[in-house]
Structures are given as C-alpha cells and as structure tokens.
Amino acid sequence: MTNSENNLITRDKLAQFIELNRKKKEIEIQLDDLKKDFNQHFDQFVGKFVKGDLTISDYKVQRQIRTTEKFDQEVTVHRLEELNLTDLIQKKPDEGKIKAALNLRLLSEADLEGCISTSYSQAIYVKQVDSK
Template identity: 50%
Template sequence: MNTDNLLLTEDMLARYYDLNKLKKEIEAEMNQLKVSFHTHMDKYTGPNKKGEFIEGDYKLLRQIRKTERFKEKDTVEKLEQLQMDDLIQIVKKPDDGKVKAAIELGLLAEEDLEECLAISYSQAISVRKI
C-alpha cells in the first residue's frame, strides 16, 4: 500500500468515532435480544437443547455445541492413583518468569536465548472525541 498519498481528515476520524459508538450500541442491543431468545428457548425446548421458533417471516434457530475436556489436575491425580502414568503427558516448557529473573541476575545472557525469542505485534486503533 502506497502511503505517500494517504490523507487522514477530521471527517474520517469523526466517521470512525461515530461508527464505533454505533457499533457498541448495536452489539449491546443484540446481546440483550440474544438473552431473551435463549431464555425463551430454555423455557420451551429446555436448557442446552437445540430448537427453532417461527414468528411471521422469521425463524429463530438455536444450536448447541458441546465441548468436553478433562479437568487437568483432577484427571492427572486420578490417573496416578490408578497407576496409569502412561496416560499422563509431561510437557516441558520454559518458565518465563524464572528465565527473565536469571537474565536480570546475570546467570544467563540475554543473547544466549536471542534466537529463541518470539516477538509478536498487534495493532489497535482508538479514536476519541476531545
């Protein structure tokens, strides 16, 4: 993208500000409606049940996604009690706090881990009215 001819105007900033404000209002209203829809569906189809509701030209569909995960601490303890250690995964990962402390104390040179450091950036835009 050629930024040489890029011009930011007060109108553009004002439009972004207004749209962002409107977006937040819309999201809040949609969230309120979703709560009403889920309450209705819980009452008529049951909690955590899929269903549909038709009113006029509109159809409301509720889908339910079920996710199951083992609670790590409890599962590991139970597997150890059952002597099923082969089912326990041992994960080696660096302790960021300890590594940084070792660098600060001079026990480890920052350059030693330079190629191991992953740096990521994220961008955010904020426009405020002053």
C-alpha cells in the same frame, strides 16, 4: 505528517469513525439484550444447554450449543503418571519463572536466543479532543 502531505486521514473521517464506533457499541448492546432474551426463551421451553429452533412468520431463530472440553492440567498429569503414560505429557516452559530468572540474572537473553517468537497486532484508537 500534515494533512496536506497525506489526505487518507481527514477530520471528517475521524469524526465519522467516532460516530460509527458509538453506534456500533449501541447496536452491540441491543444485540446482546436480544440474544439474552432468545436464550432465556430456549432455556425455558427446551432446556438449558439444549439446541433448538423457532419459526415465527417468516423468521427462524436457532440456538446451537458449542461444547468445549479442556483437561485439568494438574489432575491429568498426575493420572497419566500413575498410569505410566508419561509419553502423553507435554513439557512446556514456565514463562513466569523464566522472566524471574532473567530478572535475577540466572539466565541471560543470549541463553534464550532463538527461543522467543514475537507477534504484533495493530489497533486504531480515535477520540475527540478539545480544540483550543
């Protein structure tokens, strides 16, 4: 497809994309540095992993603490088996072993028909190339 067939992508848009992406990365670095400073302040004055807020003039900064808990799979399964609560244990396929079985032809793709779901995501990469 040439540019004359479809003018949705132009050289100017590609150049703009690269420039904006470069600026975005610079801004993200600056924002990360500021967040680090803010977290250090809260760590020092209210404690680690403690929410807090600070108002300076007409600006207010707040720190929220999000907690994520996960069960250790091996320990939890063992404990639930000891308690005879196997109904609380989910079985799930071991993808590594399935792929190995496919490679060794112990299992065929036909055997797994309807078992595999595929998802797609789109990504755009633009880079400047040397013109000749």
